[in-house]
Amino acid sequence: MTPVLEARNLVRDYHIPGSLLKKSKTVNAVKGVSFKVEEGKTLAIVGESGCGKSTLARMVTMIDPVTAGEMLIDGQKVDIAADGLSPEMRSKVQIVFQNPYGSLNPRKKIGDILTEPLVINTKIPAGERRDRAMAMLKKVGLEEKHYARYPHMFSGGQRQRVAIARALMLNPRLLVLDEPVSALDLSVQAQVLNLLSDLQDEFHLTYVFISHDLSVVRHIADDVMVMYFGEAVEYGSRDQVFDSPQHSYTKTLFAATPRVDVAAIQARLERRKRA
Numbered sequence: 001m002t003p004v005l006e007a008r009n010l011v012r013d014y015h016i017p018g019s020l021l022k023k024s025k026t027v028n029a030v031k032g033v034s035f036k037v038e039e040g041k042t043l044a045i046v047g048e049s050g051c052g053k054s055t056l057a058r059m060v061t062m063i064d065p066v067t068a069g070e071m072l073i074d075g076q077k078v079d080i081a082a083d084g085l086s087p088e089m090r091s092k093v094q095i096v097f098q099n100p101y102g103s104l105n106p107r108k109k110i111g112d113i114l115t116e117p118l119v120i121n122t123k124i125p126a127g128e129r130r131d132r133a134m135a136m137l138k139k140v141g142l143e144e145k146h147y148a149r150y151p152h153m154f155s156g157g158q159r160q161r162v163a164i165a166r167a168l169m170l171n172p173r174l175l176v177l178d179e180p181v182s183a184l185d186l187s188v189q190a191q192v193l194n195l196l197s198d199l200q201d202e203f204h205l206t207y208v209f210i211s212h213d214l215s216v217v218r219h220i221a222d223d224v225m226v227m228y229f230g231e232a233v234e235y236g237s238r239d240q241v242f243d244s245p246q247h248s249y250t251k252t253l254f255a256a257t258p259r260v261d262v263a264a265i266q267a268r269l270e271r272r273k274r275a
């Protein structure tokens with residue numbers, strides 16, 4: 001089967017211009033990373049702050065150009081530099097960011113936020129745009145009455161649902177989720193993760209899921225890639241990576257993560273109750 005996304009040796013350098021007192025420099029944010037994601041699967045990308053996860057996310061979403069390497073979506077080569085990227089190609093990959101407050105325009109109503117991608121990328125008439133947005137609100141667990149409200153009138157979890165709805169308006173093949181639940185309370189995190197999982201089944205979506213939370217990754221990933229200073233130091237199925245990590249960084253990362261032993265907590269509570 002052709003993977004939905006194939007990345008071959010992706011490289012991204014940032015050039016930071018110098019000033020009178022400072023020399024210019026280059027940051028090698030991503031240093032040649034390759035991976036594939038099949039339809040309906042989730043690739044989780046983990047790694048410490050600054051290792052290049054968001055940079056990779058922006059390249060995959062075609063927001064940022066690649067410095068070198070290539071990317072194929074549904075087997076078709078993406079050439080963002082050539083400026084010839086069709087709206088069809090762009091709409092295939094959508095992104096959801098960590099902070100839905102920052103990514104939703106506070107001056108726009110939810111209805112306008114949801115219909116905007118259709119206005120920009122399609123010729124769908126206004127009435128149908130509205131119907132589609134209403135339908136999508138329900139799909140993400142919101143209500144029709146939310147259509148006319150502003151982002152500040154929602155909770156963090158609801159705002160993230162709006163961001164997910166917006167990302168789905170153009171029927172993408174791939175969603176890039178950059179720490180989508182990290183800013184939410186634990187109970188709300190679980191709800192949003194369940195929603196993502198339901199939507200993945202319903203729309204046959206493929207996910208690239210960036211997270212620093214290993215318990216979340218264990219829960220949602222099919223494959224896992226561990227990044228370290230711009231390189232993929234580990235890449236394999238979830239069980240492979242979790243059960244027998246190869247690289248010393250991954251071993252340290254896993255060892256440093258406290259495991260919540262639910263059974264032990266429950267046993268302790270039982271003992272207390274009896275005492």
Ligand SMILES: Nc1ncnc2c1ncn2[C@@H]1O[C@H](COP(=O)(O)OP(=O)(O)OP(=O)(O)O)[C@@H](O)[C@H]1O
Pocket residue numbers: 014015016027028029047048049050051052053054055056
């Ligand atoms: N626009 C930019 N210009 C210059 N350097 C950048 C730019 N964006 C990112 N970088 C640098 O590239 C490296 C990778 O950053 P990136 O944001 O991809 O990391 P990250 O893994 O997403 O981190 P975090 O977990 O904190 O979100 C960092 O050293 C960062 O400072």
Ligand SMILES: [Mg+2]
Pocket residue numbers: 053054055178
């Ligand atoms: Mg980031």
